[in-house]
Amino acid sequence: MSASLPAIILAEPQLGENIGAAARAMLNFGLTELRIAAPRDGWPNPAAEPMAAGAFEAGVQVTVFDSVEAACADLGYLVAATARPxxxxxxxxxxxxxxxxxKAQASRTGVMFGNEAQGLHNDHVALCDAIMTYPVNKAFASLNLSQAVVVFAHAWGEAAGQGGRFEGTDAGVGDVASREELVGMFEHFEYELERAGYFYPPDKxxxxxxNLRNAFIRGQWTSQEVRTFRGAVKALAIGRGKARIKRED
Amino acid sequence: MSASLPAIILAEPQLGENIGAAARAMLNFGLTELRIAAPRDGWPNPAAEPMAAGAFEAGVQVTVFDSVEAACADLGYLVAATARPxxxxxxxxxxxxxxxxxKAQASRTGVMFGNEAQGLHNDHVALCDAIMTYPVNKAFASLNLSQAVVVFAHAWGEAAGQGGRFEGTDAGVGDVASREELVGMFEHFEYELERAGYFYPPDKxxxxxxNLRNAFIRGQWTSQEVRTFRGAVKALAIGRGKARIKRED
Structure with missing residues (x-):
């Protein structure tokens, strides 16, 4: 399985905080292999821990290399993340x-991110097979390193995962009411409104x-919501429990 | 224009660092309206500045509200970011x-993110028209607040922007060599290889x-690269300048 997950390669990163935040972002979307090439402040780095929020303990494996070249040595396909042509x-x-x-590669793969000060060196981009770039605001183009990592990691998660939906079924629009239920609700509501003298002048x-029906329709109500609203209309019209009024109809 | 850009609403955020990082992430992808509802540590917050990397000065407008409800009061369509059903x-x-x-809304819109400790309260989700969720690793689902913001901001930038391509034209595959150029190169190469005794045994x-041709074809070479390689073959075969050898052909 790990052969099919891309490694994340941080080329000469500076701040431990960003390494930690990158690790957290990776694991958020299921990536686990972090390669650190020539980190300025060495490794391990205590500044990484708080930002990692436990990602190292929970599954992110870190390997440190002396150079970017060494960090890529065993990989068959590499993508460089860069905002600049x-x-x-x-x-x-x-x-x-x-x-x-x-995902189309049979070989082991990686995605390389440059450091905080300069991004990737041209020599490191040249090691890569392809360039990945994000649609950045040209007037404010420089992403934080870990932010750049999470954008890729999220894209990986979307392709690998649930398509952005909860696995559970209790959220989302389910059990949409039928037109029959809605019309029944409308007629009930309108009957009570009519009875209450709401429609005035009558020709309107x-x-x-x-207009009322359209407003309700747009809500894509469920059957349960229809029942709830009918209960509310009934309560408003004739009261419940001790507040119940007697009517002939 | 600002009416069509969604506001980013941070509901009761705790850390100034995350507010600053969220502002930077927003402006990276062209979002400029940041609403902070009941920030725990008040506003302005000096911890936000370093993480913002100048985003407040460069265009992110901040408004502080006493409550999440107040922060949404003028918006017509709201999305809640949440990882939980x-x-x-x-x-x-x-x-x-x-x-x-x-983008389909005519009204002003917003995207609401919960705080670092609990995410969004159910009461705040209930204010929203729709839920946005990311395909997170269920075993490690909690995103950093600013990471959650950048994932949305990037998606906004992709829809609004350049489709992930550089605006310049000097990167990317351009001027791909024609088959004729490639075949000319192959024949030149193979002629010299043949002459050099490379093909042995002959029936292979x-x-x-x-196999050689396939390897080159996969590279999608440009015309310039074809010319460069032919120069290299020529140089290897017969030398250049003072190293040039005389041949009859």
């Missing part, structure tokens, strides 16, 4: 495209009714 | 889907040639 003839894609390309009744 | 009948989508839904020549 490099004048190099390499295919360029976005985060989702990079995921597709990575069709318009007012239609 | 809530048992509420609301439509659920992923980051890209949330962008689509937000077709297979070796095909």
């Amino acid at each position: 490099r004048g190099m003839e390499k295919p360029v894609t976005n985060a989702g495209g990079a995921v597709d390309w990575l 009744t069709p318009l007012m009714t239609r | 809530r048992g509420m009948e609301k439509p659920v989508t992923n980051a890209g889907g949330a962008v689509d839904w937000l 020549t077709p297979l070796m040639t095909r």
Whole structure:
């Protein structure tokens, strides 16, 4: 399984905080292999721990290398994350495209991120097969290192995972009410409104009714909500329990 | 223009660092309206500045509200970012889907993120029209607040922006060599290899040639690269300048 997950390679990172935050972001979306090439402040780095929020203990494996080249040595396909054009003839894609390309490889793969000060060196981009870039605001293009990692990790998670839906079934629109239930509710509601003298002047009744129905329809109510609302209408109209009024109808 | 950009609402955030990092992430992808509802440590917060990397000066507008309700008061469509099912009948989508839904609104819109400790309260989710969720690793589901913001901001940038490509034209695969150029290069290469005695045993020549050609073809070389390689073959075969050898052919 690990052979099919891309390694995340941090090329000469500076701040332990960013390494920790990158590890957390990776594990949030199921990535577990973190390679740190020539970290400025060495490794382990105590500044990484609080930002990792337990990611190292929970599954992110870290390997430290002396150089970026060494960190890539066993990989067969590499993507460079960079916001700047490099004048190099390499295919360029976005985060989702990079995921597709990575998943298509039979070899071990990696995604390389540059350091906080300069991003990736051209020499390191040249080691890669493809460039991944994000649609950044040109006036404010420099992403935090761990933010760059989470954008990729999320794209990986989308391709690998649940398509952005909860696995549970208790959220989301389910059990949408039928038109029959809705019309029954409308007629009940309108009957009580009519009885209460709501529709005035009388010639406006069709318009007012239609507007009300449209407002409810847009809500895509469930059957349960229809029942709840009918109970509310009934309660308003005739009261419940001791407040119940006697009517002939 | 600002009416069409969603506001980012941080509901009762705790750490200034996360507010600053969220602001940076927003501006990275062109979002500029940050609403802070009841920040635990007040506002302004000096801890936000270093993580913002200048985003407040460069365009992110901050408004502070006493409550989440007040922060949403003027908005017509709201998305709640949450990793947990809530048992509420609301439509659920992923980051890209949330962008689509937000863009379809005529009213002012917002995306609400919960705080570091608990995420969004159910009462705040109930204020929203829809739920946005990310395909998180269930064993490690809790995202850093600013990481959650950047995933949405990136999705917004993808829909609004350049589709993940550089605006410049000097990167990416351009000027791909024609088959004619490639075949000319192959024949040149193979001629020199043949002459150099490379193909041995001779009956393996077709297979070796095909394998070589396939390897080059996969590289999607440009015309310039074809010319460069032909120069290299020529140099290897007959030398250049003073190293040039005389041959009859």
